[in-house]
Amino acid sequence: MSLFTILLSALLVNNFVLVRFLGICPFMGVSKQVDSAIGMGLATTFVMVVAAAATWLIQWFILEPFGLPFLQNMSFILVIASMVQLVEMFLHKTSPSLYRAMGIFLPLITTNCAILGLAIMGVQNSYTFIETVVFGLGGGLGFTLALILLAGIREELQFADIPKPLRGAGIAFILAGLLSLAFGGFAGLV
Amino acid sequence: MNTTIISLVSMGSMAALFALGLAVASKKFAVETDPRVEEIESVLPGVNCGACGFAGCNNFAEGVASGKAPVNGCPVGGLSVAKMVASIMGVEADGPKRRVAQVLCKGGHAEAKQRGGYDGPKDCRIAHATQGGDKACSYGCLGYGSCVASCEFNAMYMDENGLPVVIEENCTACGKCVDACPRDIIVLVDEEQGVHIRCRSLLTGRFVRQVCSVGCIACQRCVKVCPTGAIYMEDNLARIDYDKCINCRECVAVCPMNTIDWQEGKALLEKVAVG
Numbered sequence: 001m002s003l004f005t006i007l008l009s010a011l012l013v014n015n016f017v018l019v020r021f022l023g024i025c026p027f028m029g030v031s032k033q034v035d036s037a038i039g040m041g042l043a044t045t046f047v048m049v050v051a052a053a054a055t056w057l058i059q060w061f062i063l064e065p066f067g068l069p070f071l072q073n074m075s076f077i078l079v080i081a082s083m084v085q086l087v088e089m090f091l092h093k094t095s096p097s098l099y100r101a102m103g104i105f106l107p108l109i110t111t112n113c114a115i116l117g118l119a120i121m122g123v124q125n126s127y128t129f130i131e132t133v134v135f136g137l138g139g140g141l142g143f144t145l146a147l148i149l150l151a152g153i154r155e156e157l158q159f160a161d162i163p164k165p166l167r168g169a170g171i172a173f174i175l176a177g178l179l180s181l182a183f184g185g186f187a188g189l190v
Numbered sequence: 191m192n193t194t195i196i197s198l199v200s201m202g203s204m205a206a207l208f209a210l211g212l213a214v215a216s217k218k219f220a221v222e223t224d225p226r227v228e229e230i231e232s233v234l235p236g237v238n239c240g241a242c243g244f245a246g247c248n249n250f251a252e253g254v255a256s257g258k259a260p261v262n263g264c265p266v267g268g269l270s271v272a273k274m275v276a277s278i279m280g281v282e283a284d285g286p287k288r289r290v291a292q293v294l295c296k297g298g299h300a301e302a303k304q305r306g307g308y309d310g311p312k313d314c315r316i317a318h319a320t321q322g323g324d325k326a327c328s329y330g331c332l333g334y335g336s337c338v339a340s341c342e343f344n345a346m347y348m349d350e351n352g353l354p355v356v357i358e359e360n361c362t363a364c365g366k367c368v369d370a371c372p373r374d375i376i377v378l379v380d381e382e383q384g385v386h387i388r389c390r391s392l393l394t395g396r397f398v399r400q401v402c403s404v405g406c407i408a409c410q411r412c413v414k415v416c417p418t419g420a421i422y423m424e425d426n427l428a429r430i431d432y433d434k435c436i437n438c439r440e441c442v443a444v445c446p447m448n449t450i451d452w453q454e455g456k457a458l459l460e461k462v463a464v465g
Contacts, residue, residue, distance in 0.1 A: 066200055067193070067196075078201075079208070082208040085212055086211065089212075096221075159313065160311070
């Protein structure tokens, strides 16, 4: 598989949110405004790339040689949480404006299952290091894309006459379902 | 047995390595913050409503610690929170004067005339921006309840007459309804004030009478009768200066249109004339 195929696959065909249904919590929670959706998306993309690289190293230099694949989940969660913490401290010191923009979202990313999913899938597909990083980039951009799409529609929805029982999360889930169906159209592209 | 030991050692050393890394990083990337910020934030209500003028409780706490915000600046927390914040900052505090929202329009379905229909979305801002709703008065309440929808404290409801009513006990003066109203009908006023001129129409008397039975016709009787000079005319509308009004109700008695309202249960005020 070429790098481009991997990128396209993670971005559109196997979009983490809309096709694999991972990371639904931030997808619903942070998709009310396009601005914050972009912030969350970029922060997640960043963490995904870093986490993909870190977990690849853990998998092939610690877990496999010592015959400990059953510790995969635990060690991956450990490394992702530490990475996020480190990135947060680093940003706070070096770029206060970026920290302010991403501030609330960074800690939330620790518990985003899309990142753990990405790490595990990268291992299952036995990607090389470069491929894993590209996979992480594609997954993050796909997450950002899904978030911005939903946020854009939800911003418009503020002025729509929605039936009372569907207001709020109800209509958002219907929208997400429709978006997911639309993304089904990418199947077969790769 | 062997696997157990390997797992324990590898996971343990990984965890120790990360912990060490984070510990070093936290020292290296330490950012000096005022410890009082955290303390202040812990005593604030934490609703992040923005009523203080800052973008959330954390920003307000930073503002207080750096001297940009007053210790009693949180209208939701009131006196009790102001005292706690003041003790953290080491100063004395008076509670903020409690303010509540007042709706300055009495023209509900019964009083205000209709002019044609309106089928658009039931939202005041949209109605105002498109064809101005279905009421003939272009200054009055549109009656679609955008203010009520914006209230996060259950302090407003729409009555049968199609006007918003403020439940003063629940109102925190956060100002969301003030922003939501496209016609600037809602204002925040000190809670003790009981006399309100409930009209925003700048039309002259003749035209007010054509569209509404409770609008201000600019007859100036209230201006003449006010003992403290608190009422003045501006653009065909009587306006009240709350700094001077003492709740004497003279104006309420003479208003021919019944525009000026007295809220039962509020006391006569003593005010020192300024200027």
